[in-house]
Amino acid sequence: MTTECKIGVYVCSCGTNIGKMVDCDAVTGYTKNLPGVAVCKSYKYMCSNPGQEMIVKDIQRYGLDRVVVAACSPRMHEPTFRAAISHGGLNPYYLEMANIREQCSWVHDDHQQATDKAKALTCAAVKRVPFHEPFDMQSVPMNSASLVIGGGVAGLTAALELADANQPVYLVEKDGKLGGNLARIDLTSPYLDSAKDLLAERICRVTKNPKITVMLNSEVESISGYVGNFKAQIKSNGEAVTDIEIGSIIVCTGFREFDASKVGEYGYGRFPNVVTSFDLEKMLKEGRVVMKDGKTPKYVTIINCVGSRSGKYNRYCSRVCCMTALKYANGIKSAAPDAFITNLYTDMNAFGKGCEDFYRRSAERDTIFMMFDKHAPPTVSAAGKGEHFNMLVKVNEILSGEEVEIPADMVVLMVGMEAREDSMNVARLVNISRDKDGWFIESHPKLDPVATSTDGVFIAGACASPKDIPDTVAQARATTARILAKICQGEIWVEPVYAEINEDLCSGCRVCNELCPYSAIDYDPVKKRSAIISVMCKSCGGCVAGCPSGAIKARHFTDKQIFEQIEGVLEWASSRA
Amino acid sequence: MAVRANPNLLKQLKRYGADDVTKCFHCGTCSATCPLSQEPFLFPRKSMRYLQMGLGDRLKGNLEPWLCYYCGDCSDQCPREAQPGETMMSMRRWLTAKYDFTGLSMLFYESRTAEVAAIIVVGILSGIGFYLLGALSGGDFGSYPGFIPGHNAEYLTELGWDVKSVVLVMAVFVLGLLGINVLRMWWFTTGSRKDLNVPFDIYMKHILLCPWHFFTQKRYSECDKKKPWVVHIILMLGFVALFAVFLAHMIWQDDTHAHTYLGPLAGVMLVGASSFALSGRLNKTEAHYKYSHHSDMNFLYMCLFVGLTGLAQHIAGRIGCGAFANFMYILHMMGAVPMLLIQLPFTKWAHLVYRPHAMYFAAIQADVIAGREGAKGASAVPHKQSA
Ligand SMILES: Cc1cc2nc3c(=O)[nH]c(=O)nc-3n(C[C@H](O)[C@H](O)[C@H](O)COP(=O)(O)OP(=O)(O)OC[C@H]3O[C@@H](n4cnc5c(N)ncnc54)[C@H](O)[C@@H]3O)c2cc1C
Ligand code: SF4
Ligand code: SF4
Ligand code: SF4
Numbered sequence A: 001m002t003t004e005c006k007i008g009v010y011v012c013s014c015g016t017n018i019g020k021m022v023d024c025d026a027v028t029g030y031t032k033n034l035p036g037v038a039v040c041k042s043y044k045y046m047c048s049n050p051g052q053e054m055i056v057k058d059i060q061r062y063g064l065d066r067v068v069v070a071a072c073s074p075r076m077h078e079p080t081f082r083a084a085i086s087h088g089g090l091n092p093y094y095l096e097m098a099n100i101r102e103q104c105s106w107v108h109d110d111h112q113q114a115t116d117k118a119k120a121l122t123c124a125a126v127k128r129v130p131f132h133e134p135f136d137m138q139s140v141p142m143n144s145a146s147l148v149i150g151g152g153v154a155g156l157t158a159a160l161e162l163a164d165a166n167q168p169v170y171l172v173e174k175d176g177k178l179g180g181n182l183a184r185i186d187l188t189s190p191y192l193d194s195a196k197d198l199l200a201e202r203i204c205r206v207t208k209n210p211k212i213t214v215m216l217n218s219e220v221e222s223i224s225g226y227v228g229n230f231k232a233q234i235k236s237n238g239e240a241v242t243d244i245e246i247g248s249i250i251v252c253t254g255f256r257e258f259d260a261s262k263v264g265e266y267g268y269g270r271f272p273n274v275v276t277s278f279d280l281e282k283m284l285k286e287g288r289v290v291m292k293d294g295k296t297p298k299y300v301t302i303i304n305c306v307g308s309r310s311g312k313y314n315r316y317c318s319r320v321c322c323m324t325a326l327k328y329a330n331g332i333k334s335a336a337p338d339a340f341i342t343n344l345y346t347d348m349n350a351f352g353k354g355c356e357d358f359y360r361r362s363a364e365r366d367t368i369f370m371m372f373d374k375h376a377p378p379t380v381s382a383a384g385k386g387e388h389f390n391m392l393v394k395v396n397e398i399l400s401g402e403e404v405e406i407p408a409d410m411v412v413l414m415v416g417m418e419a420r421e422d423s424m425n426v427a428r429l430v431n432i433s434r435d436k437d438g439w440f441i442e443s444h445p446k447l448d449p450v451a452t453s454t455d456g457v458f459i460a461g462a463c464a465s466p467k468d469i470p471d472t473v474a475q476a477r478a479t480t481a482r483i484l485a486k487i488c489q490g491e492i493w494v495e496p497v498y499a500e501i502n503e504d505l506c507s508g509c510r511v512c513n514e515l516c517p518y519s520a521i522d523y524d525p526v527k528k529r530s531a532i533i534s535v536m537c538k539s540c541g542g543c544v545a546g547c548p549s550g551a552i553k554a555r556h557f558t559d560k561q562i563f564e565q566i567e568g569v570l571e572w573a574s575s576r577a
Numbered sequence B: 001m002a003v004r005a006n007p008n009l010l011k012q013l014k015r016y017g018a019d020d021v022t023k024c025f026h027c028g029t030c031s032a033t034c035p036l037s038q039e040p041f042l043f044p045r046k047s048m049r050y051l052q053m054g055l056g057d058r059l060k061g062n063l064e065p066w067l068c069y070y071c072g073d074c075s076d077q078c079p080r081e082a083q084p085g086e087t088m089m090s091m092r093r094w095l096t097a098k099y100d101f102t103g104l105s106m107l108f109y110e111s112r113t114a115e116v117a118a119i120i121v122v123g124i125l126s127g128i129g130f131y132l133l134g135a136l137s138g139g140d141f142g143s144y145p146g147f148i149p150g151h152n153a154e155y156l157t158e159l160g161w162d163v164k165s166v167v168l169v170m171a172v173f174v175l176g177l178l179g180i181n182v183l184r185m186w187w188f189t190t191g192s193r194k195d196l197n198v199p200f201d202i203y204m205k206h207i208l209l210c211p212w213h214f215f216t217q218k219r220y221s222e223c224d225k226k227k228p229w230v231v232h233i234i235l236m237l238g239f240v241a242l243f244a245v246f247l248a249h250m251i252w253q254d255d256t257h258a259h260t261y262l263g264p265l266a267g268v269m270l271v272g273a274s275s276f277a278l279s280g281r282l283n284k285t286e287a288h289y290k291y292s293h294h295s296d297m298n299f300l301y302m303c304l305f306v307g308l309t310g311l312a313q314h315i316a317g318r319i320g321c322g323a324f325a326n327f328m329y330i331l332h333m334m335g336a337v338p339m340l341l342i343q344l345p346f347t348k349w350a351h352l353v354y355r356p357h358a359m360y361f362a363a364i365q366a367d368v369i370a371g372r373e374g375a376k377g378a379s380a381v382p383h384k385q386s387a
């Protein structure tokens, strides 16, 4: 078979990225004499338009039927070169890449060794590529209904957006009412508009919209299927189970607040007038900021970063609490104009639109800001006898270098945001991953912030990381754009690279069923055989290696292809000896 | 030692002009901008901090406001428009009030009415006094003949009173007050600080700094902008000249030389500099003229008044209108006496005494701190053992 192929090999120097460490001409010189190589060239930027055109022209001029590109990682440019050769008339899977950048020039500091390794990898690719098989993209139908998990502002917004586009939505909310954490908030920073107004309109439209099925006191029991074709079971009020079929899932399960009583030095639970941000929201909603004895506080101290940015609790910044603290400073000033308000912060996070102005305005209203080192937090203690206030907050104030005592009638703790206690279960249910802090992980933090590693499952709002309302809403809308795009296409194109089980060899031992991290393997109890749902398979190879009967073959990663690749490396080694 | 934050200080300082201090978010741009800020006195940011947090004791012992000459560069650069220059100015007012043990300074600074009323009362009293004096001495102060004719001059002599004794009493009173207040200033800023523990020879080493800064305003001249320094030194020399005329007149009874040359010169300097500053303040032409406390305005009006009446009296005397000259003389004194009795010890003019002393104390502190750090540095270098 080998001798029948006409292979074109293209060695890229990636500007100086590869060229400064790998002798690309030497690689070309060595490769062009390998059996099957019809043409071998090196070029400064293979991925550039002239580089790609060179490949396309060569395919026609030399009648090439396989192409090897020795360049960067396939993660970077495999799609580019696949498109290029398909433009030249070849099946895109007739391409193989040798990674001589990340695996050679970037990781070696010896020119000779880097060049040798580049030769070996290129030779391996040349040996492998004749065994590539042609594949066509596969498509599956797309169910236009969606499941939204969580009825906070993220879930409400996503549901409305889809319903407005005339698509059916199931909105599943664990609680007895819609609104999530926003329903516990009075005014919102930085413009001080009412959270109730923001929510009421959303909730009213959601409940009235015939396209949206709201399921309160409900939780998702199980999910099966794959993108465009999921099946879910919803359990309502602890018993009734509804089966639904959907094409996409949006997870909007939000956050929970940090438990302030964990921080002993702040005295939450010990002093009645040490309250959390949510306690204060409740007072502000009722329009009365008062101490436990019903009196109006004269001295209020707001402590930021409670449970956040700390070595002991959560390391991350909760992102909204700085501006929320300013909101409280303003709110308390309005409710108790004579109150003296101090805000103890570690860093003032005024990152968003309108936030810096809000910070400035709060300063102008005589809020006193004091800075502390996050490793030396303030302490709260009872005031001495005969003082006209009831607590004393001590802080090592960084900007003056002084140890300052602040009189306090009320202390407000800006509790951070945490992943919900059941986030692990939700992650398992929809088959997505969580980071070390329990937040759901996006497919790409910058370029693909609402998709996940599972096709058809999206995340939005505070379940992915602490977020304010604008960011939450933007994400919710982004998920629906992704979903509507798929619905418009009507079907879903998926990579034809997946694993296949040879039914004749499968013994039905079910070892692979447990191995697959993407739940892509079904077991047929009648046939007593396992079968892979190709659209869900990510071609990780776990089952291929695990099957005791050797019944599984991974497309594009067959044993033959991999052995030939190893042969290639050995061939280069023996050519040196 | 922990210090207690005092929310009321901020409210109090607002009455002295510190309106924008809470806007400061401590970027430090001002301290980096200030041409006069130097180790170990890096200002004005830290003073802003003390004030925001209400650390009254720290502020009371702080010399930094006096080291600032209000060029306004920091206010121009401040990203938050927290007016650090004006805040330093208001801290000087507050410090003046704190140094004063009588509490009158605080009263005059915090209430415009009080200051104006005191000036008017003292002015009228001295007017009456000088009128009587003129009347009793036969309508003649000694300078311009022919004011209120036909009075009995004997009476005054019998009493043993004359202008000289009145001036002497006044001088003792004012100097005594200021002396006590300077001592208090020393105690707050230097004497009470156990961490400094200044040896006597260091006090002696810098003693000449006081008069040096008083006369040259050298530090002011180090600002990047020179115009304010020129205006200030003209105003200041005008007063020195006036004082010389006064001494010559009162003590040596020498009127010809001093009156003929120095007097008009002093008058012109006073009128020129004070009307320039006044128009600057009214039109808010420069950073340091943008915000005016009532004590600033009152002071300038008084300067102008004293200058103008002085000049008028001189001119009238020269052209032979003795009666008018004497009338102007009384008006002149009605301005000069309140300035000396109210504004010198208690309000705006007191900086004349405190500022040179602040330079003196600051030099002492810097010397002690540098000496200590030098010693630290020396001990940090390991001694090489000779082999
Ligand atoms: C004290 C405080 C004050 C704030 N103030 C402001 C502010 O002024 N301005 C601002 O922009 N932002 C503010 N925020 C941030 C704001 O609260 C969040 O951005 C917003 O609530 C995030 O909405 P969400 O829908 O993502 O999550 P959530 O509001 O947490 O909603 C999640 C919903 O999902 C439901 N749910 C959870 N798990 C499941 C499950 N397994 N099955 C079904 N349902 C589930 C929950 O019951 C809840 O209804 C504040 C946050 C805090 C903590
Ligand atoms: S947003 Fe502010 S208060 Fe909240 S964790 Fe971050 S720095 Fe701390
Ligand atoms: S591991 Fe192999 S033999 Fe066992 S069920 Fe899976 S495919 Fe069949
Ligand atoms: S290759 Fe990986 S993803 Fe595909 S079925 Fe096997 S284990 Fe699952």
Ligand code: SF4
Binding pocket: B023, B024, B025, B026, B027, B028, B029, B030, B031, B045, B048, B074, B077, B078, B079, B080, B081, B082, B083, B084
């Ligand atoms: S006064 Fe202005 S320049 Fe100075 S630290 Fe404050 S904000 Fe910065």
Ligand code: SF4
Binding pocket: B033, B034, B035, B036, B037, B043, B044, B067, B068, B069, B070, B071, B072, B073, B074, B075, B084, B085, B088
């Ligand atoms: S006004 Fe001028 S001298 Fe005073 S602190 Fe600002 S920059 Fe320094």
